[in-house]
Amino acid sequence: MSGNVIKYEMDNIDTDVIIPGTYLKIHDYNELAKHAMEGLDPDFPSKVKEGDFMVAGKNFGCGSSREHAPIALSTCGIKAVLAVSFARIFYRNSVDGAFLLPIEIDEKTYKSISNNDELKINIDKNEIINISKNETYSMKPFSEIISKIISAGGLFKYKK
């Protein structure tokens, strides 16, 4: 899995900026994607490309339980969000619905990665390679159940 980075150097990116409340009535994925990150960066949908990664700080996705948030990001093309930590509902929505990978990184890795860097992520090795900077970082391994749900392709395909 490889792609370019769109980095927001901030903590607590909440679901109200990822997809504002007024759009909660919308359930058409493509329509939601047009408003992804509108509260923070209205140009996001036009600059994101299929396969890109988002990088952010602590407590990514805090706030509401709206599944619209990982849906809007993944429909725009985001394959993984790399953050120092995640709010719990965003995390499990991303995994159980198989929308994108929530990858936890440490502070140092977060600081090392820059906007537009090209990354290659190898989940099996818990490894992130920064092709632009010729650096390698490690990601926090997924817990056993998360790993199994990801491999299955979402909660409905996971067999207990």
Place this chain on the structure above:
Amino acid sequence: MNITEKILARASGRSNVAPDDVIFVNVDKIMLHDVSGPGVIKVFDKLANQGIDTSKLHDASKVWVAEDHFVPTAEKISAENIVKLSEFTKKYGIKKHFKYGLGQYGICHTLSHEEALVSPGEVYVGGDSHTNTTGALGAFACGLGHTDIAYVLLNGEIWFKVPETLYFKLNGKLPEHVMAKDFILKIIGDIGTDGGSYNTMQFGGSGIDQMSIESRLTLTNMTTEAGAKNGIIEADKKTIDYLEQRGATDLHEIKSDDDAEYSKIFEYEASEIEPIVAKPFSPENITSVREVSSIELDKAYIGSCTGAKYEDLLAAAKILKGRKVKIRTEVLPAAISIYKKAIQNGLLQIFIDAGAMVGPPTCGACCGAHMGVLAKDEICISTTNRNFPGRMGHVDSQTYLASPLVAAASAVTGKITDPRDLN
């Protein structure tokens, strides 16, 4: 085990659970509303396309449905969502559908206690992050997304990692002008919006014992703003009486064991807590009301599952009685049952005499949906739960979170006002 662990052990068929255990638990109650419902329908459609059987629910009698976010229907799309919701409940035989304009209806988290839909010791999941609210009744109450709710509807169970528990002990009774809202804002200010992440936040101590059920519900409601998996309070006689008055039967008190373990204990003296606001743009950004008393306001909003229960309206009415508001003020009771009680006891008369507007039960502007959303640069004091950028409308509007007493006092002066300083 503590109360959360006891409930999760029972629901997973184990004699014991401990933090970090990953378990599948049987769910006792499930809630969806006009945002998560259509989201779940979308998941069902996807599953049907993949050949997964969605023709019947695991147990429709455990499910109830609220209409609250975009009602009364805000425009065409929300009207269509309400129609979809009715088709869904009819198709799957869900009897408990609280339709707006058709008897009792209101905000989902308010209905959960007003209608005694959840009992102590139960596992309750809802398609809304503030599902945590209902934990004040001694239940494990947790918010989930559409895929997870769809999974529970079809399978009757869901996975959880057993959380660690943070225990918040309140010693003594809160002072006269201080409400549960001030206490929970103080806690969020202390631990931060990720201070309870993945954990349980349990409340106890003499201050909680003395507290009304509605005040307890304000505490658990905003555990969501600290990132908690659930908020919980041991069910006591007060809980049982409250639910029995609303028609529930066969209820049991449920408490932590004497040797229960908590990962951290926080202790607060009630007498030291003051009226507090959370400044834009985070619930953790707290200060004492007197620190920001020069802030001029455009609007006061008394609404939501957090701040429009009967007791909240009563607090606002105490301030507004015989006074006039100086800024636009909206009061939206959180359920029709509360609205009715507010009429019977003269509260709505007080609000209207003061110059405020009384609206219908709805999540409304709390989530920026409709019914009073904020314009660019508008500043609002609100009894709601979040003040992230754009939460209540324009991304450059500002929301100060406060108790109903502070919101009402501020409505009277047009500036952020400590109720103790009102003439």
